Amino acid sequence: MRQPNSTPTRRLTAIDGAMALIVLLLIVQMWLLSATLDAYLAGHTEVVLPGALISGACFLGCGALYLFVVRLETA
Amino acid sequence: MKSERSREPLWREEFSIFQADERYVSRRQLTKFLTLTSLAMFAGNFWILVKSWIRAGVSYPVRTVAQAEEIPVGGVKLFEYPGPQDQCILLRPSENSYVAYSQKCTHLSCAVFYSAQNRRLECPCHQGYFSIEDGSVLQGPPTRPLPKVILERRGAELVAIRVQESPEGR
Incomplete structure (x- = not known):
């Protein structure tokens, strides 16, 4: 859905913002994976389920931002 | 155009x-x-x-790993527990005390050995040292303690009942 005052520059800014958010989510996921693996190997299995749930939420966020980028581009 | x-x-x-x-x-x-x-x-x-x-879901087998008197004070015995690939080390630091740990260093899986002189388990690869009291790291690159094999003395036999990944309360 194209905004009335949507220009290519504004769209590019929005896409860059979305990409920055995806990179932030990825950094969180990388930290989460290493922390969860370390805790699991140390025998602390209670953190494994929350780790997987939060990582899944981050992935859904990345997917939503990707769809946002595609939609913005084709608008 | x-x-x-x-x-x-x-x-x-x-x-x-x-x-x-x-x-x-x-x-x-x-x-x-x-x-x-x-x-x-x-x-x-x-x-x-x-x-x-x-x-x-894994249940540990209950298995006799040694006779109590076959290990001298300050001596060790190697055994496999819970599977044939899981090498463990059984120590007798004093007359009535027996402790057993996984022999795999938690850093890069080298085999640890018992240093009776220093009263600690030592990894020769990167000088990681572990306490014989609870398997905790004393020095070196490992960050996790050695998994402890829980033993029970049944008469003259030492029986392994399960593996504890981290010391109690940690």
């Missing part, structure tokens, strides 16, 4: 994306790559979750 197009290189005509849209394409490709990386991270976390569920 036609003359302008004819001046364009051949590869440009065959390429299906207009020059003005190229910046979008590169961003879309990168975003797709980042999203797939995110999926891979989630798959890693999910794999750990599945491994954790599988490990929770």
Whole structure:
């Protein structure tokens, strides 16, 4: 859905913002994976389920931002 | 208009994306790559979750690993527990005390040995030292304690009943 005052520059800014958010989510996921693996190997299995749930939420966020980028581009 | 197009290189005509849209394409490709990386991270976390569920269902065998008197004070005995690939080390630091740990160093899986002189378990690869009291790290690159094999003395026999990954209360 194209905004009335949507220009290519504004769209590019929005896409860059979305990409920055995806990179932030990825950094969180990388930290989460290493922390969860370390805790699991140390025998602390209670953190494994929350780790997987939060990582899944981050992935859904990345997917939503990707769809946002595609939609913005084709608008 | 036609003359302008004819001046364009051949590869440009065959390429299906207009020059003005190229910046979008590169961003879309990168975003797709980042999203797939995110999926891979989630798959890693999910794999750990599945491994954790599988490990929770494992029951440890109860097995006699040694006769109490066959090990001299300050001596050791190697045994496998719970599986044939899981090498463990049984120590007798004093007359009435027996402790057993996994022999795999938690750093890079080298085999640890007992140093009776220093009263600690030592990894020869990177000088990681572990306490014989609870398997905790005394020095070196390992960050996790050695898994402890819980023993029970039944008459003259030392029986392994399970493996404790981390000391109590940690």
